Amino acid sequence: MPLVAGVDSSTQSCKVVIRDADTGALHRQGTARHAPGTEVDPETWWQALIEAADAAGGLDDVAAVAVSGQQHGMVCLDADGAVVRPALLWNDTRSAAAAENLVAEAGPDGARYWAETSGTVPVASITAAKLRWLAENEPENAARTAAVCLPHDWLSWRLAGYGPGSGADGLAALRTDRSDASGTGYWSPATGEYLPDVLKTTLGHVPVLPVVLGPLEAGLRTPAGAVIAPGTGDNAGAALGVGAGVGDIVVSVGTSGTVFAVADAPTADATGLVAGFADATGNFLPLACTLNASRVFDATAAVLGVDLAALTDLALTAEPGAGGLSLIPYFEGERTPNLPEAEASLHGMTLANYAPANLARAAFEGVACSLADAFQAVTGLGIAAQRVILVGGGARSAAMQQTLSAVLGLPVEVPEPGEYVADGAARQAAAVLTGEWPAWKTQDSATVSAAPEPELLERYRAAVRRQY
Numbered sequence: 001m002p003l004v005a006g007v008d009s010s011t012q013s014c015k016v017v018i019r020d021a022d023t024g025a026l027h028r029q030g031t032a033r034h035a036p037g038t039e040v041d042p043e044t045w046w047q048a049l050i051e052a053a054d055a056a057g058g059l060d061d062v063a064a065v066a067v068s069g070q071q072h073g074m075v076c077l078d079a080d081g082a083v084v085r086p087a088l089l090w091n092d093t094r095s096a097a098a099a100e101n102l103v104a105e106a107g108p109d110g111a112r113y114w115a116e117t118s119g120t121v122p123v124a125s126i127t128a129a130k131l132r133w134l135a136e137n138e139p140e141n142a143a144r145t146a147a148v149c150l151p152h153d154w155l156s157w158r159l160a161g162y163g164p165g166s167g168a169d170g171l172a173a174l175r176t177d178r179s180d181a182s183g184t185g186y187w188s189p190a191t192g193e194y195l196p197d198v199l200k201t202t203l204g205h206v207p208v209l210p211v212v213l214g215p216l217e218a219g220l221r222t223p224a225g226a227v228i229a230p231g232t233g234d235n236a237g238a239a240l241g242v243g244a245g246v247g248d249i250v251v252s253v254g255t256s257g258t259v260f261a262v263a264d265a266p267t268a269d270a271t272g273l274v275a276g277f278a279d280a281t282g283n284f285l286p287l288a289c290t291l292n293a294s295r296v297f298d299a300t301a302a303v304l305g306v307d308l309a310a311l312t313d314l315a316l317t318a319e320p321g322a323g324g325l326s327l328i329p330y331f332e333g334e335r336t337p338n339l340p341e342a343e344a345s346l347h348g349m350t351l352a353n354y355a356p357a358n359l360a361r362a363a364f365e366g367v368a369c370s371l372a373d374a375f376q377a378v379t380g381l382g383i384a385a386q387r388v389i390l391v392g393g394g395a396r397s398a399a400m401q402q403t404l405s406a407v408l409g410l411p412v413e414v415p416e417p418g419e420y421v422a423d424g425a426a427r428q429a430a431a432v433l434t435g436e437w438p439a440w441k442t443q444d445s446a447t448v449s450a451a452p453e454p455e456l457l458e459r460y461r462a463a464v465r466r467q468y
């Protein structure tokens with residue numbers, strides 16, 4: 001009965017689950033908060049991982065561990081293995097102009113070129129755009145950058161005992177997986193190869209890059225001897241955690257809102273709405289991501305002076321349609337659609353409808369409508385939605401569940417509350433240990449079917465069109 005650990009180092013927190021490798025039974029778990037902001041010292045992730053692992057009873061007795069992490073974050077290391085500057089996260093939009101320039105420099109059909117070459121048209125989130133920003137704005141830091149990796153790669157490396165002072169041998173030990181490599185812009189999901197030219201035209205040189213492990217390939221080991229599995233980007237981790245397969249569309253409501261499908265062939269969306277990522281099993285993970293999801297609820301709850309449970313209760317006392325209010329939730333700029341400078345706005349206010357319950361409902365409906373746009377982009381690639389699965393912290397809200405079902409006009413499957421990204425990582429750890437994907441029992445789910453509200457999405461889209 002070996003134990004395995006799964007780690008989810010996501011934007012807001014680190015979660016650790018420890019499960020039985022044979023049965024998947026949950027033994028222990030722990031969490032720790034991350035620092036806020038879009039520019040973060042990776043050391044704070046490491047300290048949070050230690051804290052979350054301690055809260056989960058430690059990792060000394062696990063036979064394998066895998067780390068899933070927030071995607072795209074730019075972690076630059078110097079020749080010694082020390083971090084060159086704080087990491088720029090996926091939701092840091094300072095690299096928006098750099099992304100635009102990368103597309104323009106690729107010629108009149110630059111977007112198609114990028115979609116076909118790297119799977120994804122660069123936006124501010126993509127690591128390659130962040131490297132270009134670094135080279136243009138902090139040339140000394142760019143020149144000192146001897147290796148570039150992602151949050152999950154760096155944490156796996158720290159788990160193996162590497163860190164500042166590890167030198168060239170340490171950099172050579174960096175490992176990643178195809179799901180996270182596919183979010184960099186300098187790795188091709190279609191060929192499975194790095195794209196050195198992208199690094200030359202962004203960072204200015206080709207740094208040491210993590211070796212991309214195959215789905216069941218063992219990576220490093222912890223000092224205590226546990227196998228470190230390849231790990232994953234957090235969305236690919238969620239796909240593993242809920243057991244998503246071809247025909248499933250997963251909607252995740254965390255700091256980011258994501259809509260993604262498991263596909264058996266790579267995608268290349270030249271509109272730029274859908275990133276052509278790889279998954280953690282050897283398949284692909286076309287994904288549309290928004291910058292504004294669960295934190296819209298946090299902010300609205302704070303404004304209304306209630307907690308998240310009360311926000312949902314309040315929202316459910318309002319009629320569908322929030323009395324005519326439409327919230328465009330682009331508080332942090334937006335990525336889908338690509339409007340990095342956008343701000344949120346509230347439309348349709350009258351003295352009659354401007355009330356706390358309608359505001360609460362408008363927050364959930366606004367996020368649901370923005371996710372419906374992302375959903376349409378994914379299904380627009382010809383991907384059928386046989387089942388829609390809702391995960392992430394925001395999935396705990398009945399208001400989120402119902403408004404998403406109403407706006408999509410589809411039933412939504414809601415797995416029992418859990419840490420599905422960390423669970424996906426634990427599954428991968430078990431798979432690497434045994435050589436095959438474990439046949440763990442899948443989670444219990446409820447199906448939420450709300451009456452379709454197509455006019456709500458029409459009103460939202462009309463407001464977006466008027467504004468942008």
Ligand SMILES: Nc1ncnc2c1ncn2[C@@H]1O[C@H](COP(=O)(O)OP(=O)(O)O)[C@@H](O)[C@H]1O
Pocket residue numbers: 010011012013253254255256294295297298308309312392393394395396397
């Ligand atoms: N009952 C709830 N209602 C609405 N949102 C919730 C609820 N519980 C948790 N959340 C949201 O979950 C978010 C954290 O989700 P999570 O998926 O862990 O985020 P991330 O992976 O980006 O760190 C918080 O921003 C919070 O708003």
Ligand SMILES: O=C(CO)[C@@H](O)[C@H](O)COP(=O)(O)O
Pocket residue numbers: 010011012069070071072090125183233234235254255256257258275287289
């Ligand atoms: O940028 C993306 C996907 O492309 C985000 O989904 C990040 O991976 C962050 O995820 P969360 O912390 O919101 O789960």
